[in-house]
Amino acid sequence: MFNRIDSKTIGGHLIETLDGVTVGDLEVAFGEPTDTGWSEDEKGYDGLEWHFEGEGGETFRVYCRYGRPRIGGEGFDAAAFKAWLLARVAA
Numbered sequence: 001m002f003n004r005i006d007s008k009t010i011g012g013h014l015i016e017t018l019d020g021v022t023v024g025d026l027e028v029a030f031g032e033p034t035d036t037g038w039s040e041d042e043k044g045y046d047g048l049e050w051h052f053e054g055e056g057g058e059t060f061r062v063y064c065r066y067g068r069p070r071i072g073g074e075g076f077d078a079a080a081f082k083a084w085l086l087a088r089v090a091a
Contacts, residue, residue: 001055002052002053002055002081002084002085003052003053004030004050004051005052005053006034013072013073013074014070014071015060015070015076015078016071017069018062018068018071018082019068022069023048023064023067028089029088029089029091033050034049034050034051035047036049044064044066044067045065048063049061049062049063050062052081054080058081059074060081061073
């Protein structure tokens with residue numbers, strides 16, 4: 001349903017938080033994050049992200065702010081992506 005993709009410029013804003021998910025959980029499920037080289041430590045962003053693309057071409061990024069994972073993207077309903085991601089983290 002969704003595939004991890006190499007670093008790609010994915011803009012957008014916060015769509016969903018991932019309460020209860022840790023960076024370690026994401027690393028076990030999806031491997032090392034991509035270092036985008038963009039970080040704003042003073043605002044809590046570390047520049048590490050995972051990028052995913054859906055069958056319809058929609059793109060999502062999973063990034064952290066103050067160490068808490070969240071889903072970002074642009075104008076997409078993230079419910080299916082969030083359910084897919086949480087199922088893989090829990091596996």
